[in-house]
Amino acid sequence: xxxxxxxxxxxxxxxxxxxxxxxxxxxxxxxxxxxxxxxxxxxxxxxxxxxxxxxxxxxxxxxxxxxxxxxxxxxxxxxxxxxxxxxxxxxxxxxxxxxxxxxxxxxxxxxxxxxxxxxxxxxxxxxxxxxxxxxxxxxxxxxxxxxxxxxxxxxxxxxxxxxxxxxxxxxxxxxxxxxxxxxxxxxxxxxxxxxxxxxxxxxxxxxxxxxxxxxxxxxxxxxxxxxxxxxxxxxxxxxxxxxxxxxxxxxxxxxxxxxxxxxxxxxxxxxxxxxxxxxxxxxxxxxxxxxxxxxxxxxxxxxxxxxxxxxxxxxxxxxxxxxxxxxxxxxxxxxxxxxxxxxxxxxxxxxxxxxxxxxxxxxxxxxxxxxxxxxxxxxxxxxxxxxxxxxxxxxxxxxxxxxxxxxxxxxxxxxxxxxxxxxxxxxxxxxxxxxxxxxxxxxxxxxxxxxxxxxxxxxxxxxxxxxxxxxxxxxxxxxxxxxxxxxxxxxxxxxxxxxxxxxxxxxxxxxxxxxxxxxxxxxxxxxxxxxxxxxxxxxxxxxxxxxxxxxxxxxxxxxxxxxxxxxxx
Amino acid sequence: xxxxxxxxxxxxxxxxxxxxxxxxxxxxxxxxxxxxxxxxxxxxxxxxxxxxxxxxxxxxxxxxxxxxxxxxxxxxxxxxxxxxxxxxxxxxxxxxxxxxxxxxxxxxxxxxxxxxxxxxxxxxxxxxxxxxxxxxxxxxxxxxxxxxxxxxxxxxxxxxxxxxxxxxxxxxxxxxxxxxxxxxxxxxxxxxxxxxxxxxxxxxxxxxxxxxxxxxxxxxxxxxxxxxxxxxxxxxxxxxxxxxxxxxxxxxxxxxxxxxxxxxxxxxxxxxxxxxxxxxxxxxxxxxxxxxxxxxxxxxxxxxxxxxxx
Numbered sequence: 001x002x003x004x005x006x007x008x009x010x011x012x013x014x015x016x017x018x019x020x021x022x023x024x025x026x027x028x029x030x031x032x033x034x035x036x037x038x039x040x041x042x043x044x045x046x047x048x049x050x051x052x053x054x055x056x057x058x059x060x061x062x063x064x065x066x067x068x069x070x071x072x073x074x075x076x077x078x079x080x081x082x083x084x085x086x087x088x089x090x091x092x093x094x095x096x097x098x099x100x101x102x103x104x105x106x107x108x109x110x111x112x113x114x115x116x117x118x119x120x121x122x123x124x125x126x127x128x129x130x131x132x133x134x135x136x137x138x139x140x141x142x143x144x145x146x147x148x149x150x151x152x153x154x155x156x157x158x159x160x161x162x163x164x165x166x167x168x169x170x171x172x173x174x175x176x177x178x179x180x181x182x183x184x185x186x187x188x189x190x191x192x193x194x195x196x197x198x199x200x201x202x203x204x205x206x207x208x209x210x211x212x213x214x215x216x217x218x219x220x221x222x223x224x225x226x227x228x229x230x231x232x233x234x235x236x237x238x239x240x241x242x243x244x245x246x247x248x249x250x251x252x253x254x255x256x257x258x259x260x261x262x263x264x265x266x267x268x269x270x271x272x273x274x275x276x277x278x279x280x281x282x283x284x285x286x287x288x289x290x291x292x293x294x295x296x297x298x299x300x301x302x303x304x305x306x307x308x309x310x311x312x313x314x315x316x317x318x319x320x321x322x323x324x325x326x327x328x329x330x331x332x333x334x335x336x337x338x339x340x341x342x343x344x345x346x347x348x349x350x351x352x353x354x355x356x357x358x359x360x361x362x363x364x365x366x367x368x369x370x371x372x373x374x375x376x377x378x379x380x381x382x383x384x385x386x387x388x389x390x391x392x393x394x395x396x397x398x399x400x401x402x403x404x405x406x407x408x409x410x411x412x413x414x415x416x417x418x419x420x421x422x423x424x425x426x427x428x429x430x431x432x433x434x435x436x437x438x439x440x441x442x443x444x445x446x447x448x449x450x451x452x453x454x455x456x457x458x459x460x461x462x463x464x465x466x467x468x469x470x471x472x473x474x475x476x477x478x479x480x481x482x483x484x485x486x487x488x489x490x491x492x493x494x495x496x497x498x499x500x501x502x503x504x505x506x507x508x509x510x511x512x513x514x515x516x517x518x519x520x521x522x523x524x525x526x527x528x529x530x531x532x533x534x535x536x537x538x539x540x541x542x543x544x545x546x547x548x549x550x551x552x553x554x555x556x557x558x559x560x561x562x563x564x565x566x567x568x569x
Numbered sequence: 570x571x572x573x574x575x576x577x578x579x580x581x582x583x584x585x586x587x588x589x590x591x592x593x594x595x596x597x598x599x600x601x602x603x604x605x606x607x608x609x610x611x612x613x614x615x616x617x618x619x620x621x622x623x624x625x626x627x628x629x630x631x632x633x634x635x636x637x638x639x640x641x642x643x644x645x646x647x648x649x650x651x652x653x654x655x656x657x658x659x660x661x662x663x664x665x666x667x668x669x670x671x672x673x674x675x676x677x678x679x680x681x682x683x684x685x686x687x688x689x690x691x692x693x694x695x696x697x698x699x700x701x702x703x704x705x706x707x708x709x710x711x712x713x714x715x716x717x718x719x720x721x722x723x724x725x726x727x728x729x730x731x732x733x734x735x736x737x738x739x740x741x742x743x744x745x746x747x748x749x750x751x752x753x754x755x756x757x758x759x760x761x762x763x764x765x766x767x768x769x770x771x772x773x774x775x776x777x778x779x780x781x782x783x784x785x786x787x788x789x790x791x792x793x794x795x796x797x798x799x800x801x802x803x804x805x806x807x808x809x810x811x812x813x814x815x816x817x818x819x820x821x822x823x824x825x826x827x828x829x830x831x832x833x834x835x836x837x838x839x840x841x842x843x844x845x846x847x848x849x850x851x852x853x854x855x856x857x858x859x860x861x862x863x864x865x866x867x868x869x870x871x872x873x874x875x876x877x878x879x
Binding site: 216217219220221222223224226227228231234235236237238239240 | 589591592593594595596598691692770812814815816817820863864865867
């Protein structure tokens with residue numbers, strides 16, 4: 001009996017110990033669960049404009065008479081927990097000129113959301129996402145707040161990485177349009193693979209296919225428009241268009257060669273005269289670069305033939321934020337930053353262009369650097385190798401844009417750095433800004449510029465820059481000067497003024513009237529504290545083209561105040 | 570890598586190889602023989618708005634005879650203001666309803682399917698089953714299936730349309746129908762009695778009554794599916810004289826649809842639509858003239874009918 005009791009006691013004891021062990025394990029597990037509290041991060045940005053009418057510079061859109069102020073704001077939150085990545089962005093637009101400078105827009109809501117999860121070698125995303133295939137010439141979903149672009153896709157995407165050298169992507173969805181969606185469906189797949197042939201030779205191969213399907217309501221509108229055309233101009237539009245590309249980067253030591261070919265199946269596309277026609281398209285793009293100590297060379301060439309790729313051919317709004325672009329055609333011209341050097345930009349001509357660029361960076365010593373750049377953009381007929389020695393043609397029919405640029409910077413001592421340079425521009429206003437040819441002749445501009453930076457002490461520095469744009473066309477000669485005072489790490493102040501010193505063809509004084517000097521001044525202050533930056537400016541901005549990477553929009557003149565706040569956490 | 574590329578190429582080739590059916594584009598040489606427009610200062614009184622039921626039907630659709638009966642009732646209830654056409658679309662997904670009957674002893678003499686009907690359905694809305702129809706191609710508030718309506722809704726919706734008004738008067742004159750050549754001319758006068766901001770299109774339907782041919786139906790007593798070889802088909806759409814999705818009233822952007830605007834148009838047509846398949850009997854034929862808005866609204870704003878033989 002005692003033995004039986006002993007066995008029972010042992011059994012109970014063992015069970016109790018096991019239960020405690022299990023409890024300890026489950027407690028430990030619970031503890032480990034509570035340790036994963038997730039990680040919340042985010043960014044916030046707001047831009048506010050206050051409008052002060054100035055008819056002298058053409059700042060007289062409806063905002064100056066009715067709305068008087070505008071606000072844009074974006075709050076982006078990201079939460080990571082247990083392998084999930086949750087993103088949410090709240091967008092707010094009050095009377096914003098961002099989407100169309102002439103028509104204020106008001107709206108707010110969830111502008112972006114996504115749920116993403118890594119499962120072994122697979123990444124799955126549902127909701128909104130930004131992405132691009134290769135250089136983006138067949139597909140690019142991106143955001144550029146400066147010009148109101150938000151081409152996020154709302155749908156699903158998987159990224160499979162079977163090996164470290166291989167990545168396969170596939171997606172389907174619809175393009176976001178403010179707080180709604182474009183009705184066309186876009187889907188695509190892309191594969192990239194890296195191969196090392198020898199120690200210093202490797203390949204990075206890629207290929208994509210993208211398909212866009214037009215919805216029935218849009219197709220009904222397209223068919224109705226085509227049925228209104230004269231019989232000889234009618235054609236069968238297609239619901240589906242397929243776009244393919246193959247590309248490769250070949251790295252051989254200090255040389256890098258890139259080649260890409262893209263093809264688009266025939267579909268209805270819109271001419272500049274707003275008449276649809278059916279055509280396929282293609283792009284040839286190549287670049288060669290060499291980089292060594294003290295020298296860098298990069299040569300690029302691109303030929304675009306009828307390659308507009310939008311959610312619908314009926315999307316013809318001149319403002320890029322409303323153009324519903326599925327792809328991105330990069331510009332092969334220099335991206336200038338100085339105010340007057342960036343005045344004339346070559347908007348990529350999706351219906352056809354030849355573009356080429358040569359860049360040279362030379363650093364003969366630690367103190368000196370020389371940058372040279374030349375770029376040329378012509379119509380399709382501007383380059384035709386069938387013409388033999390006359391392969392390149394630059395005349396009134398073919399010329400679009402040319403730029404010659406050079407700068408030299410020299411560090412005189414640890415406190416003083418100077419830079420000077422020249423820019424020559426040839427610019428076709430009729431094509432790029434759709435101005436009438438009789439009042440907007442071909443622009444020839446010559447702009448010397450310079451900059452001096454002087455360190456007063458460890459914390460304070462002064463920077464001075466100037467540019468003098470000389471042209472007999474457009475708005476004539478413009479002079480811009482800026483002086484900036486920086487107090488590290490918090491403060492930055494600047495004052496600048498741009499004046500017109502001589503009229504051009506567009507601002508010629510009326511008979512009997514004298515030429516008026518106009519000031520485009522800018523008073524600016526910025527305060528930075530840790531990750532937060534607040535800026536305030538009172539300025540007058542000349543009408544012109546605002547570009548980011550070849551995507552541009554024509555903006556009216558601005559007069560008033562701007563206040564921005566940006567932070568991340 | 571090669572394996573992945575190969576799979577990608579195969580997948581994209583399969584996608585691209587699927588041939589799609591394009592929307593209706595009219596490549597026919599215009600049958601319009603006269604087209605003028607002007608403004609009048611003597612504006613007539615607005616006509617009461619007309620309504621049209623576009624009945625989507627098929628010879629193998631057992632409930633379609635019931636839909637035809639409803640059409641007949643609606644036309645009888647609102648005489649002179651309501652019209653009908655019966656469309657047999659040439660659509661693969663509906664072929665089990667619309668294909669001619671090939672049952673021994675009950676073989677169809679005619680094939681009522683037309684590409685014009687298909688084009689209209691592609692534009693306005695494609696049904697999954699039959700019978701369905703549109704009433705003035707309107708998208709009614711609360712509609713759950715787009716512009717497509719079940720036959721039980723046709724009466725009420727027609728009544729609803731007839732309570733509205735139209736900004737355009739239609740006057741029709743059918744002249745010079747030649748029995749020998751089987752060709753005729755239709756004169757149309759459109760007078761705008763109110764300003765319109767949207768673009769309008771004109772569609773002319775050629776329909777035929779009293780065609781006797783086999784029709785599948787359901788016996789109302791036994792619920793058995795049966796065939797009636799002597800069924801009288803009415804309002805069958807035989808041809809669209811204009812582009813099937815409509816001709817624009819004008820291609821001139823300067824011509825606006827303002828009060829007092831008049832369009833005078835003349836179209837030539839034939840009753841030998843598609844020899845030898847479609848030969849319309851002139852004494853059973855009618856022309857229905859529809860004025861409708863361009864997509865995406867597509868609403869029919871007015872409709873009138875005239876017999877081929879006056």
